[in-house]
Amino acid sequence: MRLYSAERAEILRDRLYLESLRRRAFRLPAMIFLFTTLVLMLAYHAYRHTDVWGHMAIAGGNAFHFCEANHMDEAIRQPANTWSNLAYLAVGLFALTLGVHDYKNENRTDSANFLVRYPLFSIMYGLSCIYLFIGSFFYHASLTAVFQKLDQTGLYSVIAMILVLNLYKIFPYFNHRGTTRDSHKWAKVLVLLLNIAFFNWLWRININALVPGLLLMIIITGMYYTLAVNRTGFFTKYMYAAFLIMFAAGSVWVLDRERMACQPDSFLQGHALWHILTAVSIFFIYLYYRSGSLDTEEEDEMQIAE
Numbered sequence: 001m002r003l004y005s006a007e008r009a010e011i012l013r014d015r016l017y018l019e020s021l022r023r024r025a026f027r028l029p030a031m032i033f034l035f036t037t038l039v040l041m042l043a044y045h046a047y048r049h050t051d052v053w054g055h056m057a058i059a060g061g062n063a064f065h066f067c068e069a070n071h072m073d074e075a076i077r078q079p080a081n082t083w084s085n086l087a088y089l090a091v092g093l094f095a096l097t098l099g100v101h102d103y104k105n106e107n108r109t110d111s112a113n114f115l116v117r118y119p120l121f122s123i124m125y126g127l128s129c130i131y132l133f134i135g136s137f138f139y140h141a142s143l144t145a146v147f148q149k150l151d152q153t154g155l156y157s158v159i160a161m162i163l164v165l166n167l168y169k170i171f172p173y174f175n176h177r178g179t180t181r182d183s184h185k186w187a188k189v190l191v192l193l194l195n196i197a198f199f200n201w202l203w204r205i206n207i208n209a210l211v212p213g214l215l216l217m218i219i220i221t222g223m224y225y226t227l228a229v230n231r232t233g234f235f236t237k238y239m240y241a242a243f244l245i246m247f248a249a250g251s252v253w254v255l256d257r258e259r260m261a262c263q264p265d266s267f268l269q270g271h272a273l274w275h276i277l278t279a280v281s282i283f284f285i286y287l288y289y290r291s292g293s294l295d296t297e298e299e300d301e302m303q304i305a306e
Contacts (some may be wrong), residue, residue: 017116017290051072052075052142057145059139067263068272069264075141077142089133092133094283094286095286098119100119103120112293114168115289131150132155136154163217167187170225222243236288252273256270256273257271
């Protein structure tokens, strides 16, 4: 049994391009996670019964529609919905760690996997998750308009990252004046432009309408790549798992918002579960991108210019 498990682990490492990754690479991220959690917990206990957000404009929209009871005279107004955001921090640190590891790999340009070849994708993915963690954590802690915007734009940042990576897989190359070029630089620029657009303008659109539309675009582009472009290049079970978990998360979100399964004073909250499930889904999506290579037959026949 141990031999079988070891073989499975080795296959997984090869499939995810982690052959040279060592456990010690996660020591610093683990310390950052634990230190961040400890600092936030100490701050919470120091100011628990203090209304530190009273001077700030109150949030609108969905803020007061969640099931969890609101402790408006405390430092964290929705405890379960706040602490569950640590899941996003964990996923973000994981992606950042792999991005930094790939950046240090001198042979990364020879890799068939685009995340390994272009580690800035992983770094941007990780930063988007951490952005979501910061925005959502302080939004549910404060229920203020400022952090509500950061919560929404953090979510849009992650969605934009995933959507652009799907588009990059579909259109990895473009022709410019007779020269075939890799589109990875334009993909990174598009991520930045989308973040700017979401932060300055698009965040004003009703989130209950915009998020489902964006998620539908992710599903369509992901399925199109799998069914029409490359059926075997990636481990699609990761993608399907991510979609199923996201669907479950969305269902829980609706049940919580409509108070169809609601115990306001319990630490087990539907919206907190939404945070955890979406973080797991984001994690599986990253593994999916990490699990294979683009269709290289065309690449082998072309001279690609960076």
